[in-house]
Structures are given as structure tokens and as C-alpha cells.
Amino acid sequence: MGANRLACLVVGAGAMLGAAGVAAGQWRDGAQVYEKVCAHCHEANVGPVLKGRQLPQVYIERVVRHGNRAMPSFRPSEIDDTALAEVAQLIGASAPAVKE
Amino acid sequence: MSSNDRTLPKGVTAADFDKAMREIRAIVGAEHVLVDEEPLAPYNKIMMPVADAQHAPSAAVMPDGVEEIQRIVKVANTYRIPVYPVSTGKNIGYGSAAPVQRGQIVLDLRRMNRILDVDAELCTALVEPGVTYQQLYDYLQENKLPLWFSCPAPSAIAGPVGNMVDRGVGYTPYGEHFMFSCGMEVVLADGEVLRTGMGAMENSNTWQVFKWGYGPTLDGIFTQSNYGIVTKMGMWLMPAPPDFRPFCIQYPNETDITKIVDALRPLRIAMVIPNAVVIAHTLWEAPCTPVKRADYFTGPGAIPDDAVLKIQADHGIGAWNVYAGLYGTKETNDANWKIIEAVAAGTGGTIITEEASRGSQALQYRFDLMKGKPNLGEFGLYNWRGGGGSVWFAPVSQAKGTETLKQMKMAKEILGKYGFDYVGEFIVGWRDMHHVIDLLYDRSDETQTKNAYACYDELLHTFANEGYGMYRASTAFAEKVAATYGPVKRDVEKRLKKALDPNNIIAPGRCGISL
Numbered sequence: 001m002g003a004n005r006l007a008c009l010v011v012g013a014g015a016m017l018g019a020a021g022v023a024a025g026q027w028r029d030g031a032q033v034y035e036k037v038c039a040h041c042h043e044a045n046v047g048p049v050l051k052g053r054q055l056p057q058v059y060i061e062r063v064v065r066h067g068n069r070a071m072p073s074f075r076p077s078e079i080d081d082t083a084l085a086e087v088a089q090l091i092g093a094s095a096p097a098v099k100e
Numbered sequence: 101m102s103s104n105d106r107t108l109p110k111g112v113t114a115a116d117f118d119k120a121m122r123e124i125r126a127i128v129g130a131e132h133v134l135v136d137e138e139p140l141a142p143y144n145k146i147m148m149p150v151a152d153a154q155h156a157p158s159a160a161v162m163p164d165g166v167e168e169i170q171r172i173v174k175v176a177n178t179y180r181i182p183v184y185p186v187s188t189g190k191n192i193g194y195g196s197a198a199p200v201q202r203g204q205i206v207l208d209l210r211r212m213n214r215i216l217d218v219d220a221e222l223c224t225a226l227v228e229p230g231v232t233y234q235q236l237y238d239y240l241q242e243n244k245l246p247l248w249f250s251c252p253a254p255s256a257i258a259g260p261v262g263n264m265v266d267r268g269v270g271y272t273p274y275g276e277h278f279m280f281s282c283g284m285e286v287v288l289a290d291g292e293v294l295r296t297g298m299g300a301m302e303n304s305n306t307w308q309v310f311k312w313g314y315g316p317t318l319d320g321i322f323t324q325s326n327y328g329i330v331t332k333m334g335m336w337l338m339p340a341p342p343d344f345r346p347f348c349i350q351y352p353n354e355t356d357i358t359k360i361v362d363a364l365r366p367l368r369i370a371m372v373i374p375n376a377v378v379i380a381h382t383l384w385e386a387p388c389t390p391v392k393r394a395d396y397f398t399g400p401g402a403i404p405d406d407a408v409l410k411i412q413a414d415h416g417i418g419a420w421n422v423y424a425g426l427y428g429t430k431e432t433n434d435a436n437w438k439i440i441e442a443v444a445a446g447t448g449g450t451i452i453t454e455e456a457s458r459g460s461q462a463l464q465y466r467f468d469l470m471k472g473k474p475n476l477g478e479f480g481l482y483n484w485r486g487g488g489g490s491v492w493f494a495p496v497s498q499a500k501g502t503e504t505l506k507q508m509k510m511a512k513e514i515l516g517k518y519g520f521d522y523v524g525e526f527i528v529g530w531r532d533m534h535h536v537i538d539l540l541y542d543r544s545d546e547t548q549t550k551n552a553y554a555c556y557d558e559l560l561h562t563f564a565n566e567g568y569g570m571y572r573a574s575t576a577f578a579e580k581v582a583a584t585y586g587p588v589k590r591d592v593e594k595r596l597k598k599a600l601d602p603n604n605i606i607a608p609g610r611c612g613i614s615l
Binding site for chain 2: 026036037040041044045046047065066067068069070071072073074075076077078
């Protein structure tokens with residue numbers, strides 16, 4: 001590798017977008033939130049399957065912010081309101097996961 | 101909300117609190133200050149067996165940058181308002197993002213999430229507190245850097261700074277996270293910014309490679325403490341080995357723990373096995389397999405031993421399940437593999453290789469953790485009892501077989517007395533073992549919650565009487581755990597607090613330290 005300093009003291013999070021994916025809390029879109037956060041449990045036989053259940057957007061948003069029993073809560077600093085609305089919309093409108 | 105309903109910091113008037121909040125809004129922007137009950141809900145979600153109200157925050161403040169934090173602590177000093185710093189806030193089972201005491205302002209550092217530097221030659225990184233392990237993993241992948249890090253089980257949503265500051269551990273050869281940190285930047289209570297080690301010297305380029313600097317080494321006082329707010333941390337990364345060979349060895353009997361520990365300890369000390377060996381009990385494996393408790397036992401009290409034996413038989417789970425890995429070249433791993441096979445054969449264990457493990461959810465997440473691949477597989481534990489109650493009991497043990505068996509029996513007996521299951525594992529450091537027990541209970545059940553508190557209390561005091569101290573504890577038990585370490589240590593901690601934070605504004609009560 002030529003340059004060993006890959007990201008020398010980047011000052012703004014925005015500058016990381018190209019090289020390092022998206023800084024946490026500044027999500028590309030709802031799909032990315034689902035992939036990087038939700039799917040770790042909800043597509044892995046840990047949390048309940050969410051897709052295809054027509055869950056109301058407002059319900060999803062509330063559970064994400066408040067948590068629910070073992071489900072952790074997520075703060076606006078982790079998932080901003082816009083990204084949360086997107087992921088809730090995406091899940092609410094999703095088709096059921098295809099089972100083999 | 102009437103002013104009577106508000107959660108105000110102890111001894112602070114509503115008028116002063118409002119003034120302080122106005123000043124803080126001017127620093128971070130109004131949208132980054134939360135004071136109403138509903139928006140604060142995510143900061144008050146706990147799994148500990150105490151009332152939410154005990155850990156309710158007054159406000160949450162989300163600064164972005166060291167300078168903003170410097171200005172916030174000045175306001176906090178003026179009004180004597182305590183601030184409780186959290187980074188990713190996912191210290192689940194140890195307190196999450198909720199403040200250690202009711203009425204503190206959560207200083208939420210998650211917006212500070214920049215990966216500031218990665219040096220691919222020296223294998224080092226410099227990160228801010230809001231960086232998650234998932235974010236760091238994605239960065240390394242996207243930049244095609246053959247570097248690994250060590251992460252704890254809730255890795256996808258947790259982060260390296262918060263985990264290191266709480267002295268968490270992980271599963272690669274770099275699993276003792278504080279040991280593999282190198283250099284910190286800390287905002288002190290008076291607003292000064294300290295860089296530890298070589299970072300104190302202007303123009304130094306050795307901050308992330310030499311830990312000690314000159315004079316007293318200060319990094320340790322900023323872990324499991326409240327002497328400053330860590331705003332940057334250096335960490336060492338591990339070159340991805342050419343050959344990685346994770347494995348599991350299963351053992352049929354609970355008493356096998358003695359020979360397992362005694363056989364593996366020499367390999368760990370000599371670093372034939374370079375990572376933390378995990379020895380997980382059946383009931384740690386079962387919920388992550390996943391197996392449903394209700395399919396085996398629905399009665400009151402702890403799950404009986406015969407049901408545990410049936411789970412082992414039905415699902416191919418050992419009484420103990422040993423996880424470790426070989427990290428090297430094909431040649432070195434081939435040589436060391438022979439040693440592992442001989443140890444397994446000599447102790448009556450059955451080896452499961454990565455190839456043979458395909459399809460096993462429990463083994464897969466372990467093998468992923470051993471190469472620092474973030475996941476949340478271990479959250480399967482929370483389906484065992486259900487109800488979202490979890491409090492970690494984590495005494496340190498010597499890495500000796502007789503000691504581990506003694507601790508397991510003690511814990512199982514006390515847990516059983518209160519109707520809880522022994523869900524435990526041992527993590528072998530070098531000469532120590534972290535005995536980690538997840539006291540799982542249904543937090544929506546008042547009796548279970550009360551029993552969980554009493555059970556933890558008895559565990560803590562019984563173990564302390566035998567000379568076993570905790571390596572880490574939840575915020576609900578910080579004071580009690582600190583008390584088990586005796587008065588001199590606590591007095592020194594108090595003197596340091598007085599010197600560095602005379603107004604007691606940074607997380608008073610954390611780890612039992614307060615003025």
C-alpha cells in the first residue's frame with residue numbers, strides 16, 4: 001500500500017462517506033440501517049421476523065425508540081429521525097421473507 | 101409536564117436547570133438537547149433489576165466535538181449539574197445508556213463517530229467514542245485492509261471506546277481490550293484536554309505505538325472511573341493471519357471443567373492458543389442454538405439438571421463447550437493442531453471444526469467473534485427466559501480447575517435458590533478467568549425482578565467472602581461492588597476525584613466513586 005495514512009484526521013464526518021461507508025448516525029438510507037443494525041437480530045433467528053407483517057410505521061418507530069423487553073432502545077444520535085422513518089416505512093411495506 | 105414531575109439533578113433548582121439548558125443549547129444547538137420525557141425514553145431503557153426511575157436522566161446532550169464538551173463541562177461546573185458520558189450506550193446488562201444516578205445529564209457522544217486514522221503498516225487506529233465496531237469493520241472491508249480487531253458479543257451496535265473504558269473483553273488474540281488500547285484524549289472536569297502517553301508531546305507521531313510516555317502512566321485512571329471524558333482512543337489492530345482455525349471442543353460432564361482448565365491453561369500461557377479461550381455452559385449455548393426453555397421446563401424455579409441433560413442429548417451440546425482458535429500460517433497451525441487434538445483426546449473432549457460446524461447458529465457466531473466479525477448472535481440469550489431482564493455477574497477466578505468448579509457450584513446453588521438458571525461461561529485471560537454469568541429474569545414480573553436483585557446481592561457478597569471480586573459490574577450495583585474492594589482503595593479514588601473533579605460533575609457514583 002502506498003499511503004499508509006488512510007484517513008488522516010478527517011475533520012467532518014461527511015468526508016468519510018466515500019472511503020468508509022457512512023458514519024454511524026448518518027445513514028445512507030433506511031435499507032442501510034436495516035442491514036447494519038436491525039438485520040443482525042431480525043434476520044438471524046434472534047429477534048422476531050419483521051418483514052411482510054405490515055407492521056404500522058408508528059409502531060416500529062416507537063419500539064425502536066423505547067426498546068421492548070430484550071430489544072434495546074435506539075437514540076436519535078444512533079438512528080436519526082429521517083433514517084428511522086425510512087426503515088419503518090421499508091419494513092411496513094415489505095413482502096414476507098422467502099423461505100426455502 | 102409540571103415542574104414537580106421533572107427529573108432534576110439532586111440539589112439543583114428548576115430555574116438553574118433551565119438556565120443551564122439554555123446555555124448548553126447555545127453550545128450544541130437546540131436539536132441536540134433533549135429534556136422532555138418522551139424523547140428521553142431511549143436513555144432510560146435498562147435491563148437491571150431496579151426501577152427505571154432510579155436511573156432516569158434529567159436531559160440528554162449530544163455534542164459534536166471536543167470544544168463543545170469543554171464548554172459543556174464549564175456550564176456543568178457553574179450549576180453543579182452532573183453529566184454522564186456514554187459513547188455508543190450499548191453496555192447492555194451493565195446499565196445501557198442510563199445514568200448511574202437519577203437526575204444526571206447523559207452526555208451522548210455518539211455523534212462523534214469519526215475514524216480519524218488507520219495506519220495499515222503499524223496496524224493502529226485512532227477513533228472517536230461514537231464509532232461502532234460495525235463501522236470500523238465496514239471501513240476495513242471497504243478499504244480492503246487485511247486488519248482485524250477484537251470486539252465483544254454485542255459488537256454490531258457497541259463501540260471500541262466505550263467497551264475499552266469499561267474494560268470489556270473480546271475473543272481474538274487482542275481480546276484484553278484495555279491492553280490493546282494505546283493513547284487517549286480526555287476532557288477533564290475543568291475543561292482541560294489531556295492526551296496520555298506520547299500524545300502529550302506536540303508533533304509526536306508515536307501516540308498510537310508507545311503506551312507509556314514519560315512519568316506516571318495515566319490511561320488506567322480513565323477506565324472504570326469518572327475522572328474524565330475520553331474523546332479519542334488509539335487501538336492496535338491485528339494483521340489478518342494467513343490461516344485461521346477456530347474450533348469447539350465439547351465435554352459431557354459439568355465436572356469436566358477441572359480438567360479442561362488445567363489442560364488448556366499451559367497452552368494459553370505459552371500462547372499456543374493466543375486468544376481468550378471461552379468455556380461455555382450448556383445453558384449459554386442452548387438459547388443461541390436456539391432451544392426454547394419452555395420446551396423442556398415450565399415449572400417454577402430453576403431448570404432441573406435432567407432437563408439440561410436432555411437438551412445436551414437432543415441438540416448435540418456439551419455440558420461445557422470450549423471455543424478457541426489457532427492464528428498463524430498453515431504450517432504453524434498444522435503443528436499446533438496436533439497439540440489441540442492430543443489435548444482433546446486426553447481429556448475426553450470432542451472437537452468440532454469450522455467445516456463440521458456448518459449450520460450451527462451457536463458455533464457460527466462464536467467463530468465470527470473470534471475473527472472480529474460483528475454480530476448480535478449472543479442476544480439469543482435474551483430469549484431464554486424472555487421479559488428483558490439481564491444483569492451480569494462477573495467474578496474473577498484463577499485459571500485453575502478446582503477454582504472454576506468451586507465457583508460454578510457456588511453460583512449454581514445461589515441462582516437455584518432464587519429460581520434462576522446457571523447461564524455462565526468462563527473466559528480465559530492469561531492466568532485469570534472471567535467467570536461471566538447472565539442472570540436472566542423476566543423484568544415484567546415483579547417477583548422475579550425482586551428476586552433477581554436479592555440473588556445478585558447474595559452472589560456478590562458470598563463470592564466476596566471467598567475472596568472473589570468482580571471485574572465489572574452494572575451501574576445498579578456499582579456502590580456495593582466497590583465496597584467489596586476495601587476502604588483504602590476507595591479513599592485513594594476519592595482523593596483523585598477531589599483533585600480532578602472537585603465539583604463532582606462527571607458521573608458521580610460510577611464505579612462507586614463520588615465526593
